[in-house]
Structures are given as structure tokens and as C-alpha cells.
Amino acid sequence: MTPARRSDGATDLRVQLGPLRLKNPVVAASGTFGYGAEFRPYLDLNDLGGFVTKGLSLLPRRGNAPPRTCETASGMLNAIGLANVGVEAFLAEKLPALRGCGTAVIANVFGETQDEYVAVARRLNGAPGLDAIELNLSCPNTEKGGLAFGVSPPVIREVVGAVRRAAPDLPLIVKLTPNITDVAVAATAAKEGGADILSLVNTFLGMAIDLKTRRPVLDNVVGGLSGPAIKPLALYMVQRVRSAVDLPIMGMGGIANCRDALEFIVAGSAAVQVGTLNFVDPGATTRLVREIDAWCRGEGVRAVRDLTGTLRLPAGTTPGPAAV
């Protein structure tokens, strides 16, 4: 990766998350950026901090029956069903097309069993041009009655540890599900399992009903909520994890503009991910990079990394869920 251009007055946008160096803190989120090349008409990948691929499984998956999406107040529900080309096609067709793209390529990984997570991670370890993997822990665990991997601390420790051993050469990002009572508990388990970086949040479970037919709008009944509607929930979770676990964070959830991104950084994110906004505006990510740069200049912030976790909590605030 080429270092960020530095001229007099320009902000130092580079960030370091454990073993992962990014040229700037803006990363496109999994499932909203395809396999990267799809965005070439709208932006220069070279201007991005990085992007995360659609979630990859061992075999290709066709996904759920439609309707798969539904717009809701300032957000959307999706139940795509983790449709993807499979790890082999990713390595043979998608990854080579990204050679020299100048940005960090992060592969999102999931499985229905721990063995599947491990097998995908092992295939990806050492792949030329791949900079990190991100484990999606929101996938249902078919061996544990369909409960998501990410809701049980022992399961998290085990799957993260197994993937860590299967892909020792790649920085390991663990993506937490928000569908849990205390996200800090999951974050702690991910750290114990050997995560280098935490990313949060994935989508919140939700549903929509068509009153005319009295049926759920989504064929899958439930879907994941994303977009501006979830931002306050996600921001709180980032702050919560930051206060409980000492690992670098990629925060996300409803980021729609530069100020949203900066709030996530102040709450404790070293980098942010941008999801649903890519659908609304395919050039949004690189525009955010320019706007963050401009904001920092205006505020006299020399390096964006200096903003991470600068949240000023009222004196006497105890970390953890408090009465509201």
C-alpha cells in the first residue's frame, strides 16, 4: 500500500489497527460493496481506506427467496441469506481483478459450522492481495440449534481461536452481532479467542408487516435492520466496547455523512465502515474521506488517529449499562 499523500496542511489520515495499516479510516462494509470492482464506475478504489467483501462461505450459496429487502423509516431490512460466489470463485475470479487496486482488501467469512469457518479461513490464508479477514459472527450455528455464533461467549472464543490458528498470517477482525444483551461480553470473548480487531455492529433483527395481506414483507419473516435508523444504537455499542476491551475498533451502523463517521471515531473507533450508504450513493465512501480531511483541517486536527476515543464522559460515569 502506498502511504497517504502528505502536503503542508493536509491531515494525516493514516490509521493503524493492530497489525492492519490503512491509508485512511473509511472502509466499505461487507454485503454493501460487492467484491469491490462493481464500484469502479463511481470512485477510485485507491482513495478508500479499504473494503470488505460480501460474506464468503466454503461453497457458493444462492440465498433466500424474494422479497429479500424492505425499506423502513430511515433504514432497510434485508434477508439476503448470505448469497455469495463461494471462497474458490472469490480466489480465482474476484481477488485477481483487484490486484493493484491500492486499497486494503478484507474478506468477510462465515460458516454454518465452526469447521466451515476454519476451512474458508485456511483457504484465504496467504492469498496474494488479501489484507485481512473479518469473521461474521451473525451466522446461525446449525450445530447449536440455529443460534447465532456471536451470542455465546464460549462459542465465540472457540470459533475465533480456531480461525486464528487456521489463518495465522492475516490480521483477524471479528465482527460482533448487536443482537445480544451486552455486546462487551462478546467483545471480551473475541479478544480471548485471539481477535486483533473488533468490528461492530452487524444488523439488528427486525421485521415488517404488510397490513393488507397480514403477512411479513420479507419471505424470510425476519431481516437485519441497517441504515441511519440504527446509528444511536450502534454508537452506544462502540462506546460500550471501547470502555470494556482494549482492542482497536472499526465502528459502523447508519453512517450517512462525515459527522456521523467522526462521532464513531470519537466514541472509540480507529476506522469506520460504511454500509447501506453505498446503495444510496455509490460514491459516498471516497467523498467521506475528503470531508473528514476537510473537517480535521478546519478544526486543526493534524492526524485523524488523534480523535479516536476522545469522547469526554461526565465525571463519575461507570462503564456498563446504566439506568436511563
Add this chain to the structure above:
Amino acid sequence: MPSDSPAPVVRHEALNRDHFLLTLESARIAREARAGQFVMIQTRAGSDPLLRRPMSIYRVLPGRRGLIQILYKVVGTGTRYLSQQPRGALLGTLGPLGNGFRLPEPGTRPVLVAGGIGIAIFPFLAEALRKGRGPSPVLLYGGRSKRDLVALDFFRSRRIPVRLATEDGSTGTRGFVTRLLETLLAARKAADHLELFVCGPTPMLKAVGAVATGAGVACQLALESQMPCGIGVCLGCVVPCPGDARGPLFRRVCTEGPIFRASEVAL
């Protein structure tokens, strides 16, 4: 290649209470668009509604300025906000998207079959067919009532025969557009080669596709779907297609469509 830029509203006319004709300036889209393609259009600034709305390209106007037109019907929040956009407003407009129609083989007579606001896709196709100098098309056009039938002047002024059907019988044949189609198919001569181009609500596409398949007539369907991104990355807009023992295949309406042959999809 598609592009995304703020397109100024050049004209915005109400055709009746809920149908509008929007003219936007976008030189790049005007230059690159083909009949059957669409744009994703921002209906209002901000996050409500959040997503852009897919709209067929109704026409590319002649001239250097690069004007495109959208014909739409107000059905909900997004289209209502769109209808309030004044001249001069800038609307994020992404396109041209999708595959577009395949023009018929030489000597084949095109039959355009429209249901309701599905009419919006056909003026562009009619102009492309005219440039192709093949047999001229006929239009079969159905709607709930007379008020739902718009853009008739476009076709009549170009001497394209128009046959109408309304569910309430307020004009044309009473019933669905499939009745017009069955009449047309019954009257055709053995040597006639026809190809159907169909756009309308999904139940209508299904019915027309079945009639076409039964009659052994080639048929292209323009599909509708919920489209969050329009560019093939969210995988939200899929349509079931004939699959295999493991079940149906799913294809993206936005990038692999919106135009499919009737035999390619399992509606």
C-alpha cells in the same frame, strides 16, 4: 458505463392527478442509454425515504442538451416527494442501468404489451424500433380505468396502432390486456413472426408470459422488483429462475435484467 450525478429538473408536468412526466438534464445518460434501461433516482434529500427509486427511461429527447424523461405514477412516499420537486432542483440520478431490450430479428413484428404505468418503458423502445426500420409495432395497453391510460398521444402521433383494455370498461375492451393479446394471436396469419415486449405488474407479466409460451411466441418481460442499489451489489432484487434439484436459481433484476425472456424466469 453508468454514472452518478445530480441532474437538474428541466420540466415537471402533471399529466393527471397521479401521473407525472419529469424531464432531467443528464448528457451522459442521454448519450449512453438504450431502450429498456432505467435510472435510480433520488426523490428527496436526506434519509426519508432513504433509498433511490428505479424508474425506466421513458424517452431520450432529440437534441444536444442531453435530456431524458421519466414517466411515473405516485404510489407511495418516494414518488409523492418526487412529484413535489420543482424545476431547477438537483436529483441524484444513477444510470443508465440494466440490460435493455434486445431488438427483434428483422421481419419480426413487435407487439408492445403494457399494463398500467408499465407504459413508461415503451416510447423509448418505439423510437428504437423506428430507427431499426423493421415492421412497425402495435401497442396493447391495459389499465384499471381510462384515467390510468396515459401517453396515448405519443403512440397515436407516430401512427402506432393502439388497442386498449380497462378493467372497468371505461374505455376499450372490458377486461385484462391478455384478452387483447388472445384476440391478436387468434387473428394472426401463419407466416407472421411476432415478438412480445411486456411491462406491467408481476401478475400481468406472468399471465402474458404464459399466453406467449402457449402460442410459441417469443416474449421479453420487463420485471419490477424492490431495488435498494440498482448496481448488482446488495443482491436484494432477485427473481427466481428455473433451477435444478437444489431449488430455484436467483438472478438480479437490476443487472441481469430488468428484461428477461419469459422462459428465463419462474415468476
